[in-house]
Amino acid sequence: MIGGGQGAFIGAVHRHAAALDGLYELVAGAFSSNPDTSRASGQLLGLRPERVYGSYEELIRREKELPADERVQVLSIVTPNHLHFGPAKLALENGFHVILDKPMTFSLAEAKELQAVAEASTARFCLTHTYTGYPMVKEARQLVASGALGAIRKAYVEYPQGWLSTFEEGSANKQAAWRTDPSRSGVAGAMGDIGTHAFNLLEYVTGLSVTQLCADINTVVPGRQLDDDGAVLLRLSGGASGVLVATQVAAGEENNLRLRVYGEQGGLEWQQADANTLLVKWLDRPTEIRRAGTGYVSSFARHNARTPAGHPEGYLEAFANLYRNFALTLQADLAGTTAPPEALDYPGIAEGVRGMAFIENVIASGRSEQKWTEFTI
């Protein structure tokens, strides 16, 4: 693991996710750019001291010197955005599989360069767009793909949070500090942090691509350096259209990502606050409540649940599904077989590049007086 030392939020989440299914063992880390913090974090996590490193370069160099069956196989990179590209590139170049937190890089240019590196590497790459790991998000994608809803016409995605309603970066909140700092986050704040999740979810479920967008991007809290709020009109491939809302100043909201998609024959609705449910709506018959863990859902939904219906699985399980599917894919590689489509269904480099393109296009649109901005990569 690179990053994720004491006090980090997402590092701990990655560790829970990796641990849940017993398919990963944490054996080495460079947990902080401060060697003392890295060492202390490694100790707390029960690592052997010789495998706790002071930098990602050192980790990769030294682990590579170990015999193949002793060295780390997968590197989880959980640093702030500006520290994604360097370790991911070096890891891939040295044949280590990479699990990288989103958004993929600091800029679209980096993303495209990383894509080239990944394509040239024998190693595999996974980007942790958590929300596509939920069983009922899988079900939603399969439902659209089945054609049962008819051609898709509308997609609405919203991601309201309230935790940046005040000037949190002026307090001791480390999460707020780096996420609102352009030198660490990149050109976008809310749009990078949560807008990319919303964008990814919409494209994943609909199977469509954003082709044009028109954004209203705001910095609501005085003194803040990056956007904390935005709304975006979308045009999608195939003639559909949509709306994306991402805000971190919706005071009183938690983290309620919500997607609605409508086709000619019906629609679907999923929200993280009720993650084990997918509502399926029809023109002339009752809405269905489809539930995770049941016998009637698709193989993709079944594959990503661990318990029978009525045992709620949540955010950590969705995150763990990414780790698990990546592991199953790597195990198939090792066994010389092909992983089943359900295991191969995890976000990768292409999603990362599109996410970075979203960030740059949406910020550009926000600054433009022109209505529609082409989605360019």
Place this chain on the structure above:
Amino acid sequence: MIGGGQGAFIGAVHRHAAALDGLYELVAGAFSSNPDTSRASGQLLGLRPERVYGSYEELIRREKELPADERVQVLSIVTPNHLHFGPAKLALENGFHVILDKPMTFSLAEAKELQAVAEASTARFCLTHTYTGYPMVKEARQLVASGALGAIRKAYVEYPQGWLSTFEEGSANKQAAWRTDPSRSGVAGAMGDIGTHAFNLLEYVTGLSVTQLCADINTVVPGRQLDDDGAVLLRLSGGASGVLVATQVAAGEENNLRLRVYGEQGGLEWQQADANTLLVKWLDRPTEIRRAGTGYVSSFARHNARTPAGHPEGYLEAFANLYRNFALTLQADLAGTTAPPEALDYPGIAEGVRGMAFIENVIASGRSEQKWTEFTI
């Protein structure tokens, strides 16, 4: 009553709303431009034949000839949009109070002319923006006005329907026929039919005005003549911003108008599907479920409920609240007193003019390549 003959939807709703509190008696009508239909409708409703007229002109002329204590006092006009202006103007000019279905007129120009007529008339005017009649919408407005949420930053309003997902106007559906016909509806379809409700609700609750908008307006169903779908970015007075969504092609959706508003300290959420509940959200404390009929709500919410908490009141009661408040205001006029603010709180001519301006501005924006369109009247 003018319009609302056999087969009409909203005419029956108006009659239920007028009847519920026993404050109105239906005594005369011109229910259809077809005299036979008018007569048959009047008979079904139990009216005396001599007070069922063949046209609104006849009704107003003949009723005016009756002694003051026998003639109708209030005229409900429930015709399609293109037939609002004529009877409303004539009624006001002849001193009859008017209750008019929304949107107020066929065009903004008509609306402004009607406003001038209304201001010159001694008669009162009510526009049936139903949704502001709900007790918990009243509570929402009072909450914002109290300042408890702090300055408003964001407002999201959405009005998804699915009933025009197919080419209904090609069937025998009379509602679909006139609502999608530009010669009867005006320049807008969905935006006029339900977008104006959403717009009115947002301005009513926030107390803010839309100042600029950027609209994506679509006609999704092939062959349709007017918009059936739209999404609009909003800029609001005081620096707030928002999003308005109105669509009639969200297959499987019923009629779920929903509003969310966020200020510096908290937010609120109301939706028609759970109309007796207002969610009030706070930065650092639990969300409150405020309920209609309780003892703790504002005088405006209390005034607009008929039963104790736990006895759900719905759409007809909200509609009836407009009728009731209008009647209480007229009774106060007759008694030479001033109606209390709770009774005076019904939508009027100003809301009607803004609604028509919304229609024309939003359609203009939808056709424009320019991002922001000024909201002009």
Place this chain on the structure above:
Amino acid sequence: MIGGGQGAFIGAVHRHAAALDGLYELVAGAFSSNPDTSRASGQLLGLRPERVYGSYEELIRREKELPADERVQVLSIVTPNHLHFGPAKLALENGFHVILDKPMTFSLAEAKELQAVAEASTARFCLTHTYTGYPMVKEARQLVASGALGAIRKAYVEYPQGWLSTFEEGSANKQAAWRTDPSRSGVAGAMGDIGTHAFNLLEYVTGLSVTQLCADINTVVPGRQLDDDGAVLLRLSGGASGVLVATQVAAGEENNLRLRVYGEQGGLEWQQADANTLLVKWLDRPTEIRRAGTGYVSSFARHNARTPAGHPEGYLEAFANLYRNFALTLQADLAGTTAPPEALDYPGIAEGVRGMAFIENVIASGRSEQKWTEFTI
């Protein structure tokens, strides 16, 4: 109308319910045992003074002297329980149709006597078990009757309220005063006031009869004279079983009557707080959300809704459905035709007798050390 003077709760509800559809006109009343209160109430309601009476005896005698086409046709009796039997009996004996508030009488003996009177009378009788007036309760009954759920095995009904959590009868609350007073309510408090509603709903929807019961009946609030809380184990005809809960000391609860029924193949759930929805659950497929006002519900559900799906109808509409169905039945009688089954589906004398038997049996069981008490009439 008999009873329902100023300050009464249920009288106003009856008037709204009667008014909503324009099928009744309030023309006469004996609103209070105090002639002054009766007169003042009649004046407020706009009645002609000569048709406001000082007692129900006077009302019935004098109205009967009027020509048949001038006298009242239907008498609504909305007095406290101890004043149900007298006016209902006299009205039926004199050929006036009766709408009576529940529970039907003060005692089971009275109920059986009233049943004999009703059966000997040419007049019709309706008992206002409101909750069976909801469209989705109708749908529930039809679903069970269709056999789609298979043989019914379990039924759970609960009616929690919190308004008697404190010693309200010690305050100026008139509702609390008579409902907790054995000389006006009868042998039961909560079990009579709301337990009978729950009992009626369960028998109505399941089509089964309670055959044995085992009750835990409590008076929770110190000083109270009647039960304010109870739970009852039920055995039902056909081998099913169930639980009935009715309490008025569930602090913080409003009025959330809720029913769940399970058969061999699936189950159903309805609750008043979401009255326009019926959840239908199946062994191996998604739960359905059936909604009032849609095209796919049964003719009974359709008949009892006034608006399309998505326009919530509530308690007053459910109440009005009883009035409307009774009126349609009487109109059919007058026309010499037979009302359709949808109109004839309103609660009558048999339901009233069973409700009174429930009260007496459940209180007896509460006092017994024997486990099961036979349900006897």
Place this chain on the structure above:
Amino acid sequence: MIGGGQGAFIGAVHRHAAALDGLYELVAGAFSSNPDTSRASGQLLGLRPERVYGSYEELIRREKELPADERVQVLSIVTPNHLHFGPAKLALENGFHVILDKPMTFSLAEAKELQAVAEASTARFCLTHTYTGYPMVKEARQLVASGALGAIRKAYVEYPQGWLSTFEEGSANKQAAWRTDPSRSGVAGAMGDIGTHAFNLLEYVTGLSVTQLCADINTVVPGRQLDDDGAVLLRLSGGASGVLVATQVAAGEENNLRLRVYGEQGGLEWQQADANTLLVKWLDRPTEIRRAGTGYVSSFARHNARTPAGHPEGYLEAFANLYRNFALTLQADLAGTTAPPEALDYPGIAEGVRGMAFIENVIASGRSEQKWTEFTI
């Protein structure tokens, strides 16, 4: 681990729960009474072959021979009920800490004997009543303990499932087979499997004890040997009363454990289907939606959540909280310190004895014609 071989449900759940926080490592097991199955299961789980045993006796004997810092420290026992007592007793007698699945034993007599063993042992004991591991169940208990609701008057707990609506034990369903078999489950079916959870939850949150009960116990599905359905009237210490419902024939229900508790001043409601929410109801103010992961909840709720509000945690996390708290307690023991009360708050031997007493008392009451059965141990 003892039990939990291939095909077992709860064994996998225990492994996820143990893994999630990285506080346990699975190093040894006797996964089946069939040595081949045990070996195969161990291999799949990546254990060293020499630590996969053919029986629990062998495991305990051989592990004890290992040096103290190499042997297993904690034994998870996840066998069917009739195989709980033997390994638990032997483990405790040999100083191994025990995590045991519920219900604790096959009979109350065994439970009391195990209690004596546990009290004489230096080892610690945890019983996996999962549901008390949820953060908002902790919050509920703390809320009651704080006195904010006043003295508790009513408690309703229900646990409806539908998976045994048909004769599943006649199919290949191993879960159904042993859970309906008196030789493996004990005297109770549904009451032992889920009734004990409901009972434990009620006593845990209210802090009250069941003192008397009156049960209706049914075997609904023909051919079944044990109860699959029951409803129980409860009398609680301190004068409160309640109802417990547990059924496995509520066709279409998943696993929706739900608790409601009411005191003099307010009430609370929690259900597993919305596990991160606790509704807190008050006499005269709005219901509060308290949420896991927020800053305002009690230290007990905070301690048992891993992520901020809005990241749903579910069943596996609740289960993992038991494992984590047990581990934290053992770590404190090793460190010679006292674990904080939040860590010590896991179910133990006393809860196990009461659970077994519940089973025997409730089945006895079900067979009795006497109304109230004393709760005896």
